[in-house]
């Protein structure tokens with residue numbers, strides 16, 4: 001868990017975002033607003049500083065450990081800056097944006113072999129009321145004659161454990177020491193699964209439009225330019241992918257599915273192809289059953305020749321039954337956790353399930369539901385779906401992209417020249433964990449704006465590949481601000497449930513205490529720009545996808561101001577330009593959407609989906625400038 005601010009700012013209110021923006025005079029108006037808030041709405045600032053946290057709260061919160069080299073730029077021995085209120089002094093946060101943001105590097109957290117956590121084979125002791133897991137820092141544990149009473153620090157609920165129930169007080173009720181504990185479920189009854197046993201399904205569009213050609217560089221100015229059709233481009237890309245799989249992973253099972261007016265399942269290319277058409281293309285259960293019972297393909301070492309031949313013979317014509325083909329491909333892949341489906345298409349789905357062309361204006365297409373349903377099914381089975389669409393066509397990527405967005409796959413707009421590389425990249429992604437669910441607990445009185453009204457947030461993440469980062473913001477309810485300010489610290493607990501690739505069921509529990517402060521004591525330069533930048537991109541992208549454009553724009557505006565404040569205090573040009581670019585890109589997309597009330601173009605949808613999974617730059621855990629490659 002990495003927090004954007006070292007303290008919990010307990011007096012941030014969501015209205016500040018919209019209030020500030022609604023002012024009639026944008027610049028001076030918002031200044032007036034800030035002053036009035038800091039004097040009227042935050043009457044606690046001095047009180048908390050003097051009574052509760054005499055010195056610590058006044059010292060600017062320390063920089064996050066990510067950039068230790070900068071730690072010394074600001075001597076800690078300096079007298080704490082006392083923020084003169086209402087003078088717009090530098091560094092004082094204009095609390096329009098919420099800086100209570102936490103980032104979870106899920107991609108690293110699920111790597112239990114690198115984890116420094118304490119491993120524990122007991123069952124965790126849970127609060128009956130809120131599900132919090134008891135940790136060693138639970139100070140409010142009382143032993144009575146025959147019972148042990150634990151007052152949960154998250155919900156204040158009282159948990160009484162009888163000694164017969166727990167087999168006595170002893171080890172079973174004594175939580176392991178440490179703030180990071182791994183509970184590994186020993187008695188799972190899953191079958192042993194060979195990790196090599198995963199499947200790659202190429203799901204390829206062979207509709208008529210795939211015959212569109214484009215010019216490719218001749219490589220030699222003396223020769224006349226060559227024209228290559230989209231299908232030829234894909235065929236070439238598939239041949240290369242097959243060869244490289246044969247070289248690098250000869251045990252990998254590979255299958256081919258094509259679609260136009262009908263769906264053809266070639267499987268590993270050695271048997272008679274299965275064709276599905278007409279009614280079969282609108283019957284979800286039938287397609288799913290056909291996929292699930294389809295013969296398990298043999299490994300590429302045995303099937304290379306026949307698959308390669310099938311790819312060579314592909315011819316394009318007809319319509320685009322993308323939905324049914326995607327469904328049957330996912331069903332085939334669902335037999336092995338970590339399998340991949342790579343969809344390659346150039347047109348809008350227009351036959352069978354998941355049609356994206358309206359037959360008449362009165363009947364809205366049901367496709368969004370279809371793609372969400374299919375995405376859930378894939379994620380549940382640990383299948384990664386990647387979607388490649390050809391540039392220059394409107395494929396309704398906003399809809400089809402859900403498949404990739406929800407399963408950890410890639411979304412790319414390709415052309416005949418880039419499709420091969422993109423397929424290779426998609427093949428290289430590996431699932432690190434499946435069925436990932438993050439539960440974040442804070443004390444009662446905290447809530448999660450845009451997510452959850454309660455103090456307990458549950459987010460289903462599904463498949464996790466390398467580098468995945470998830471961010472949330474939290475806030476303290478207005479009615480509870482005062483009581484929170486009387487507390488020195490408040491606890492946060494992350495419960496990360498997942499299955500590893502070797503199918504162990506794991507729960508990782510990380511518990512942290514955070515100090516409490518108010519807005520006036522937050523020094524902009526101390527904030528973690530990376531956590532804030534990633535959160536802004538992810539949140540605004542999500543809001544945009546959900547059609548909540550106005551909210552996204554308000555967020556963007558608030559974050560823009562905040563990042564500006566931070567960069568004035570603590571310049572870091574690279575981060576500024578990257579996060580700044582994200583914000584401008586999102587702002588442009590939102591403006592376009594507001595202006596013409598249109599649905600997202602494929603280009604815009606592509607950008608928004610990349611933003612949804614934005615990752616921090618710099619630091620050791622991610623490659624520079626790699627965060628938006630998708």
Ligand SMILES: [Zn+2]
Nearest residue numbers: 127130152155
């Ligand atoms: Zn509880």
